[in-house]
Amino acid sequence: MALEDVVDSLKNFDMDQLNDLNNVGSWPLAVKLIMWVLAFVGALTAGYFVHVTNLQTALAKTKAQESALRGDYRQKYFEAEHLEAYRQQQLEMEKSFEAILRQLPSDTEIPGLIEDITLVGLRNGLSFTSIDLQPEEQHEFYIEKPIKIIVSGSYHDLGSFVSDVADLSRIVTLHDFSMSPVRSRNAQRNIEVTGGLIQMSITAKTYRYNDERG
Numbered sequence: 001m002a003l004e005d006v007v008d009s010l011k012n013f014d015m016d017q018l019n020d021l022n023n024v025g026s027w028p029l030a031v032k033l034i035m036w037v038l039a040f041v042g043a044l045t046a047g048y049f050v051h052v053t054n055l056q057t058a059l060a061k062t063k064a065q066e067s068a069l070r071g072d073y074r075q076k077y078f079e080a081e082h083l084e085a086y087r088q089q090q091l092e093m094e095k096s097f098e099a100i101l102r103q104l105p106s107d108t109e110i111p112g113l114i115e116d117i118t119l120v121g122l123r124n125g126l127s128f129t130s131i132d133l134q135p136e137e138q139h140e141f142y143i144e145k146p147i148k149i150i151v152s153g154s155y156h157d158l159g160s161f162v163s164d165v166a167d168l169s170r171i172v173t174l175h176d177f178s179m180s181p182v183r184s185r186n187a188q189r190n191i192e193v194t195g196g197l198i199q200m201s202i203t204a205k206t207y208r209y210n211d212e213r214g
Contacts, residue, residue, distance in 0.1 A: 097141065098209075116170070126151040126158070127151065129151065130148070133145065133146075142208065143207065144205055144207055145206050145208065146204070149201070152199040154197065154198065158200050162174060172206050173205050174202055174204055177200060179198050181198055182197040182198065
């Protein structure tokens with residue numbers, strides 16, 4: 001087909017025919033070629049933008065992963081660089097901790113502690129109902145020795161007793177206390193009365209170094 005024929009076919013082509021896709025076969029060859037080229041360019045353009053969008057999304061994810069990996073690397077590098085110092089510090093802390101624990105009372109000092117608690121109670125005018133050793137509780141570095149104490153006296157004397165026990169030279173902590181009025185029976189009137197005394201139940205705990213942990 002000569003160039004003049006192509007130009008003439010384009011000039012004589014009615015643009016309204018583009019709206020009738022059922023008659024594509026009757027379109028001039030030049031129009032068909034132009035539409036094919038436009039469709040091809042449109043497809044390439046759409047594919048390009050879709051592909052570029054996917055690449056940009058993948059690039060953003062890769063950059064985020066790179067940033068996270070860099071941060072993780074810096075953290076691990078810092079930890080590796082200071083690992084030996086951390087180990088040394090941990091060893092020093094363990095030695096200091098064990099040295100402190102070795103200063104705790106030994107098992108042979110428990111009777112002396114019970115005697116001290118008893119003297120403190122008597123000095124404060126208290127009456128002992130019982131003072132009994134409870135089963136010990138083992139922990140990693142130390143052994144806990146509970147002592148169950150039941151005493152009675154005035155509220156003020158009980159307060160002084162608790163304060164004095166806490167001030168003993170040995171390490172003693174006080175736990176789980178409860179109080180109730182001391183009741184007695186009046187023989188003449190055959191009734192229970194309270195004489196202003198209070199009975200206190202309390203657990204004193206002392207500690208010793210666990211030298212059996214190996």
